Amino acid sequence: MSKTRVAVNGYGVIGKRVADAVMLQPDMDLVGIADVATDWRIMAARGKAPIYGATDDAAHAMRAAGMDIAGTLGDLISAVDIVVDTTPKRVAAGNIQRYRDAGVKFVLQGGESHETTGHSFVAQANYESALGRESTRVVSCNTTSIVRVLGALHDAGLLASARGVLIRRATDPWESHLGGIMNTVVPEARIPSHQGPDAQTVMPELDLVTIAAKGAHTETHNHYWTLRMTKQVTRDEVLDAFRAAPRVAFIRMSDGLVALNSTIELMRDLGRPRGDMWEVAIWEDLITVQDDEVYLTYQVHNESIVVPETIDAIRALTGSAPDAASSMRMTDATLGMTGDFLTPSPRQPE
Amino acid sequence: MSKTRVAVNGYGVIGKRVADAVMLQPDMDLVGIADVATDWRIMAARGKAPIYGATDDAAHAMRAAGMDIAGTLGDLISAVDIVVDTTPKRVAAGNIQRYRDAGVKFVLQGGESHETTGHSFVAQANYESALGRESTRVVSCNTTSIVRVLGALHDAGLLASARGVLIRRATDPWESHLGGIMNTVVPEARIPSHQGPDAQTVMPELDLVTIAAKGAHTETHNHYWTLRMTKQVTRDEVLDAFRAAPRVAFIRMSDGLVALNSTIELMRDLGRPRGDMWEVAIWEDLITVQDDEVYLTYQVHNESIVVPETIDAIRALTGSAPDAASSMRMTDATLGMTGDFLTPSPRQPE
Numbered sequence: 001m002s003k004t005r006v007a008v009n010g011y012g013v014i015g016k017r018v019a020d021a022v023m024l025q026p027d028m029d030l031v032g033i034a035d036v037a038t039d040w041r042i043m044a045a046r047g048k049a050p051i052y053g054a055t056d057d058a059a060h061a062m063r064a065a066g067m068d069i070a071g072t073l074g075d076l077i078s079a080v081d082i083v084v085d086t087t088p089k090r091v092a093a094g095n096i097q098r099y100r101d102a103g104v105k106f107v108l109q110g111g112e113s114h115e116t117t118g119h120s121f122v123a124q125a126n127y128e129s130a131l132g133r134e135s136t137r138v139v140s141c142n143t144t145s146i147v148r149v150l151g152a153l154h155d156a157g158l159l160a161s162a163r164g165v166l167i168r169r170a171t172d173p174w175e176s177h178l179g180g181i182m183n184t185v186v187p188e189a190r191i192p193s194h195q196g197p198d199a200q201t202v203m204p205e206l207d208l209v210t211i212a213a214k215g216a217h218t219e220t221h222n223h224y225w226t227l228r229m230t231k232q233v234t235r236d237e238v239l240d241a242f243r244a245a246p247r248v249a250f251i252r253m254s255d256g257l258v259a260l261n262s263t264i265e266l267m268r269d270l271g272r273p274r275g276d277m278w279e280v281a282i283w284e285d286l287i288t289v290q291d292d293e294v295y296l297t298y299q300v301h302n303e304s305i306v307v308p309e310t311i312d313a314i315r316a317l318t319g320s321a322p323d324a325a326s327s328m329r330m331t332d333a334t335l336g337m338t339g340d341f342l343t344p345s346p347r348q349p350e
Numbered sequence: 351m352s353k354t355r356v357a358v359n360g361y362g363v364i365g366k367r368v369a370d371a372v373m374l375q376p377d378m379d380l381v382g383i384a385d386v387a388t389d390w391r392i393m394a395a396r397g398k399a400p401i402y403g404a405t406d407d408a409a410h411a412m413r414a415a416g417m418d419i420a421g422t423l424g425d426l427i428s429a430v431d432i433v434v435d436t437t438p439k440r441v442a443a444g445n446i447q448r449y450r451d452a453g454v455k456f457v458l459q460g461g462e463s464h465e466t467t468g469h470s471f472v473a474q475a476n477y478e479s480a481l482g483r484e485s486t487r488v489v490s491c492n493t494t495s496i497v498r499v500l501g502a503l504h505d506a507g508l509l510a511s512a513r514g515v516l517i518r519r520a521t522d523p524w525e526s527h528l529g530g531i532m533n534t535v536v537p538e539a540r541i542p543s544h545q546g547p548d549a550q551t552v553m554p555e556l557d558l559v560t561i562a563a564k565g566a567h568t569e570t571h572n573h574y575w576t577l578r579m580t581k582q583v584t585r586d587e588v589l590d591a592f593r594a595a596p597r598v599a600f601i602r603m604s605d606g607l608v609a610l611n612s613t614i615e616l617m618r619d620l621g622r623p624r625g626d627m628w629e630v631a632i633w634e635d636l637i638t639v640q641d642d643e644v645y646l647t648y649q650v651h652n653e654s655i656v657v658p659e660t661i662d663a664i665r666a667l668t669g670s671a672p673d674a675a676s677s678m679r680m681t682d683a684t685l686g687m688t689g690d691f692l693t694p695s696p697r698q699p700e
Contacts, residue, residue: 163576163643165515167535167563181531184611185517185565185572189603191638191645211574211645213517214609215535216566222535224561226513226576253539259564261534288541293513295541295561 007080011035015086024334032076038065052076105317110140120201122147123312127324130316141302143198152245160228161207167215186214221300249279276304357430361385365436374684382426388415402426460490470551472497473662477674480666491652493548502595510578511557517565536564571650600634626654
């Protein structure tokens with residue numbers, strides 16, 4: 001079977017990670033990378049795949065800066081089966097017609113609206129409904145985490161409703177000089193915040209409300225949930241549901257992982273590329289059960305959590321893996337994902 | 351009627367504010383201030399009231415530093431009716447026997463446990479049960495805000511249960527050089543966090559669970575609540591309950607008060623001493639009603655919110671005001687508290 005030819009348009013926080021992940025997949029070829037930058041951000045991509053100017057102006061500026069580029073976006077998309085568009089929010093929507101005209105499939109990211117593709121994607125929840133489609137949208141980092149975690153309890157028949165408070169990171173580390181640590185908290189000016197309805201684009205059956213705020217810190221999101229169960233549950237039932245779920249991993253206060261920065265440092269110590277954490281990290285020892293209510297706290301590495309979903313979305317659209325399980329197994333093994341960072345677990349890739 | 355003679359032991363974040371507030375009360379005399387510091391912190395108190403060494407060692411060090419002190423804590427407490435102990439967490443518990451031996455009443459702060467006095471105080475909730483007692487404990491800033499806000503809905507017959515997420519400030523501004531902006535979030539290592547049970551020391555009938563975390567910022571706490579009502583309610587019913595409640599004030603995203611720092615800056619612009627906000631600031635336009643659920647967000651100025659409660663606690667213990675309403679009216683008027691910072695309201699002091 002021939003490999004899927006993949007282009008990445010937009011070599012930013014997500015795009016560079018997707019490009020690296022594509023290179024790890026045995027069934028994919030990274031044909032090229034398109035961007036508009038002329039500085040370190042795109043220079044760091046040299047050697048991975050040919051680089052293209054995402055616009056004519058960008059191609060001109062890149063050549064003027066002495067960069068060796070292979071052409072423009074038009075040249076790139078004519079040579080691939082699928083484009084992963086990781087350009088900034090709302091830029092991708094403007095690229096759709098070009099992809100359609102070229103007859104290539106495309107994956108958008110969560111910055112775009114559901115309507116741009118008519119399909120929103122989280123591998124474990126709705127891989128099959130994306131099979132063979134022209135396009136899909138991998139939902140945002142927060143939404144992905146919600147579908148993974150609440151989906152696990154829903155699939156186990158346990159979840160009645162969910163009310164969550166999301167403390168988002170202020171800005172990404174690479175652009176902290178533009179905003180950085182704010183020394184304030186900024187409540188999202190609307191309740192419910194957008195993440196709840198966004199998760200319902202993937203799992204419409206979820207009864208959930210999210211309230212969000214931007215925190216003062218720069219790395220990772222942090223969610224606090226009050227969950228009502230369909231019945232009185234034991235803590236073990238909840239733990240078992242998470243143990244059976246893909247792409248969530250336990251962390252523990254009792255292991256000294258007491259704050260967001262502890263986990264971030266652990267990822268570095270584990271040798272994760274860029275310190276990435278593709279799994280949702282749930283504090284196991286904070287999972288608290290009281291009658292039919294469950295309280296829990298988890299951490300979302302916003303820079304990387306959607307990378308495995310994007311790889312699976314490529315397979316779904318191109319039909320190169322017939323179901324979620326076979327695609328996710330390949331993705332998780334190549335990245336080295338785990339169900340527990342410090343203790344071997346059955347879900348650890350063989 | 352003679353004035354109540356008050357001592358403040360511990361001239362820190364709370365103590366200095368209580369001292370200033372006592373000086374504003376027509377029925378109180380600030381007899382003296384005790385502390386252990388020899389630097390700017392206590393030097394700034396000169397001229398307000400005589401200063402005492404809180405221990406013999408402190409008195410010695412203060413005299414050695416050239417400070418003009420009036421004696422030690424023992425001298426001070428023999429000259430007053432009541433001591434407000436605002437020393438650091440758990441130091442106050444060690445002072446209780448001295449107060450008892452001297453036959454003076456005493457008010458402790460929320461850093462001490464409920465058991466130290468057997469009574470926990472929020473003026474609007476249980477002033478009358480503190481009348482004539484030897485001592486009480488003014489609950490912490492977070493707990494005070496919870497009792498005020500949830501108490502308002504409870505008193506209106508609306509509140510069935512409350513689940514809250516509390517994003518606490520990392521550290522106080524004055525000691526930010528010791529900890530400061532942390533660039534992380536630290537979940538409290540226990541669910542429920544202590545604030546829920548603490549609020550129940552004042553209002554045992556509240557059905558509430560709190561989940562808390564330390565944020566990265568340095569000024570004010572921020573609470574996010576999911577409330578279940580006793581019935582389907584309208585937004586106006588909720589607003590009316592808050593409009594009728596003491597010591598909560600509305601703020602609005604639509605007025606440009608979009609984050610914690612906006613409100614902090616507004617307090618400065620309003621000429622509040624030290625930028626204090628004694629009221630709980632509830633985002634009116636974030637109050638969201640969905641069937642029998644209410645979602646809301648408010649801000650707590652941890653440095654000052656317990657100051658009015660402490661003033662009322664003095665009156666309750668000494669019996670100098672017969673009920674909560676008459677004490678609170680005096681306290682609120684002397685401080686200049688309001689029900690709405692930007693729009694005149696019926697509760698604004700005449």
